Amino acid sequence: AQSVTQLDSHVSVSEGTPVLLRCNYSSSYSPSLFWYVQHPNKGLQLLLKYTSAATLVKGINGFEAEFKKSETSFHLTKPSAHMSDAAEYFCVVSENTDKLIFGTGTRLQVFP
Amino acid sequence: SAVISQKPSRDICQRGTSLTIQCQVDSQVTMMFWYRQQPGQSLTLIATANQGSEATYESGFVIDKFPISRPNLTFSTLTVSNMSPEDSSIYLCSVGRTGVQETQYFGPGTRLLVL
Structure with missing residues (x-):
């Protein structure tokens, strides 16, 4: 069965420093992987997705993620955090079906 | 992507009642999904x-x-029928298109509080 584990429930960074949000997945097949962001009192926005093309995926707002099959990881990174990046981030896995499995989320705080 | 709206955006309801949430998309889509996000x-x-x-x-x-x-x-x-306080959640709809690599786009959600 497919699953996804977000290793940190909270991450705090200073503005201008790098961001790393960690995600590990479990899947029997070649999965599709996504990162979604949820700002307070707003809906979910797709940041980026991996679907068996390039292993380094670039998304919106300067975020990117690297698919590492050997480590079953899909960590989200950004070189320099901005105050507007403060939000909840969800790692999501899908196995060639329409069903998305969400991780438990990581709350990112950005301090000035 | 798709523009998705939901009505109502939020509501406070009494236990035992029912609430119908609407999801409208600006284009035709094959798949629609409903999710719950508890507090x-x-x-x-x-x-x-x-x-x-x-x-x-x-x-x-x-x-x-x-x-x-x-x-x-x-x-x-x-x-959401015969509601109880345990049904207090955000309810989100999403849409997807078969063959577009499972990407789903989400509506803004409906915040429901059951008293």
């Missing part, structure tokens, strides 16, 4: 709604509690 929790899929067929419910969710309609390719409703 402080992640998203859980309630059901998949395809036009012209019965909704498919996930384990732990039943049609009597969460009846769904999908009358056309741009609209769906989810009803």
Whole structure:
């Protein structure tokens, strides 16, 4: 069965420093992987997705993620955090079906 | 992407009553989904709604509690029936297009508080 584990429930960074949000997945097949962001009192926005093309995926707002099959990881990174990046981030896995499995989320705080 | 709207955006309801949530998309889509996000929790899929067929419910969710309609390719409703405080959640609809690599786009959500 497919699953996804977000290793940190909270991450705090200073503005201008790098961001790393960690995600590990479990899947029997070649999965599709996504990162979604949820700002307070707003809906979910797709940041980026991996679907068996390039292993380094670039998304919106300067975020990117690297698919590492050997480590079953899909960590989200950004070189320099901005105050507007403060939000909840969800790692999501899908196995060639329409069903998305969400991780438990990581709350990112950005301090000035 | 798709522009998705939900009504109502929020509501406060009394236990034992029912609430119908509407989801409208600006273009025709094959797949529509309903999710629940309980306070402080992640998203859980309630059901998949395809036009012209019965909704498919996930384990732990039943049609009597969460009846769904999908009358056309741009609209769906989810009803939360006989509500209890445990139904207080954010309910989100999402849409996807078969063959577009499972990407789903989400509506803004409906915040429900049951007293």
